[in-house]
Amino acid sequence: MNIHLDLFVTFCKIGGLTFGGGYAMLPMLQREVVESRKWATESEIMDYYAVGQCLPGLIAVNTAIFTGNKVKGPMGGICAALGVVFPSLVVITVIAAFLNNFAELAIVQSAFAGIRVCVLVLIANAIIKLRKGSLVDWYTCVLFAAVFLLSILTDVSPILYVVASALAGVFIQWRTARGGAAS
Amino acid sequence: MILLRLFYEFFMTGLFAVGGGLATLPFLERISANTGWFTHQSLIDMIAISEATPGPIGINMATYVGYITAGIPGALVATLAEVLPSLIIVLILARFLKAFAAHPTVKAVFYGIRPASVGMIAAAGFSVLKISLLDLPAFGLTRSIADLFQWKSLILGAVLAVALNIKEWKIHPALAIAASAAIGVVFRFGR
Numbered sequence: 001m002n003i004h005l006d007l008f009v010t011f012c013k014i015g016g017l018t019f020g021g022g023y024a025m026l027p028m029l030q031r032e033v034v035e036s037r038k039w040a041t042e043s044e045i046m047d048y049y050a051v052g053q054c055l056p057g058l059i060a061v062n063t064a065i066f067t068g069n070k071v072k073g074p075m076g077g078i079c080a081a082l083g084v085v086f087p088s089l090v091v092i093t094v095i096a097a098f099l100n101n102f103a104e105l106a107i108v109q110s111a112f113a114g115i116r117v118c119v120l121v122l123i124a125n126a127i128i129k130l131r132k133g134s135l136v137d138w139y140t141c142v143l144f145a146a147v148f149l150l151s152i153l154t155d156v157s158p159i160l161y162v163v164a165s166a167l168a169g170v171f172i173q174w175r176t177a178r179g180g181a182a183s
Numbered sequence: 184m185i186l187l188r189l190f191y192e193f194f195m196t197g198l199f200a201v202g203g204g205l206a207t208l209p210f211l212e213r214i215s216a217n218t219g220w221f222t223h224q225s226l227i228d229m230i231a232i233s234e235a236t237p238g239p240i241g242i243n244m245a246t247y248v249g250y251i252t253a254g255i256p257g258a259l260v261a262t263l264a265e266v267l268p269s270l271i272i273v274l275i276l277a278r279f280l281k282a283f284a285a286h287p288t289v290k291a292v293f294y295g296i297r298p299a300s301v302g303m304i305a306a307a308g309f310s311v312l313k314i315s316l317l318d319l320p321a322f323g324l325t326r327s328i329a330d331l332f333q334w335k336s337l338i339l340g341a342v343l344a345v346a347l348n349i350k351e352w353k354i355h356p357a358l359a360i361a362a363s364a365a366i367g368v369v370f371r372f373g374r
Contacts, residue, residue, distance in 0.1 A: 054201070111367045114363040114372050173294060
């Protein structure tokens, strides 16, 4: 099979069989990309995944692009990216079209009132998981609290928080490094 | 030109949301507030659908917003616009991946961005809490604590919080969402 098409189809499969996004994708990646296609080694995939988590954008998409690019250059990256988003495009468009017609029904409203509670719990669980790698010391806890409160109380664009916290991170690390060198 | 605006909004989301699908949530809230394309409530429904269907959550949410805003062309534009910054950044970085990840300045940048990202997700979670567990209109009228909470929702939330954290049960989020929908219908939530 044409390698571009193969990349597209394989990542279609990975996208279509992953529930819950980035974090759930790793086992599928290991099976399809490492074991069955041998496109990348286990440790390469872990690197892609680790860096993909830090970069802007979606983890699943970033990891797909890294892998595709390794196999067949930029065109390979593009094919893998299109593959991983394709199932969502189809499935979600169908669901959205369906829901548009039924959203007003009382029974659908009640169902979503129940679902919203579940979403709240899922978000809380995700935050608890994310906390481990991000709130690592006092500085990061203060940054977290400041951004949390400002987001609730003010109407500032999230872009500003990202830029400001990046600068704060550089400043804190620079001061810590300088303090370490002085003592 | 709504497609152009969609492209711009989702390109910026893809460029600045760090930390995966839920990190796009504060950006979507902002889009909702600024444009009125979709309500805050439908945003939460969208999270549920995204979690319950296959595919990365962030992509599902972009497709959904794009579709309800401008139909199938909207779904395509929003999704591809959100992926485009990743394509540009990853294809540039792939050449010197290891050196990049180990660079002290890069590490310092992400040391700062990560807690901020969690803070924004937590704030988005707080606004979900207001809509799903509280009944602010009723509380505003009566000022009675009994009217502040949607008690049925509060009980469901407590049960889910316990059940989803029992490691041995391994309840799939899609199953939890389906069960919550059924409970919402049976116990006539929100009515």
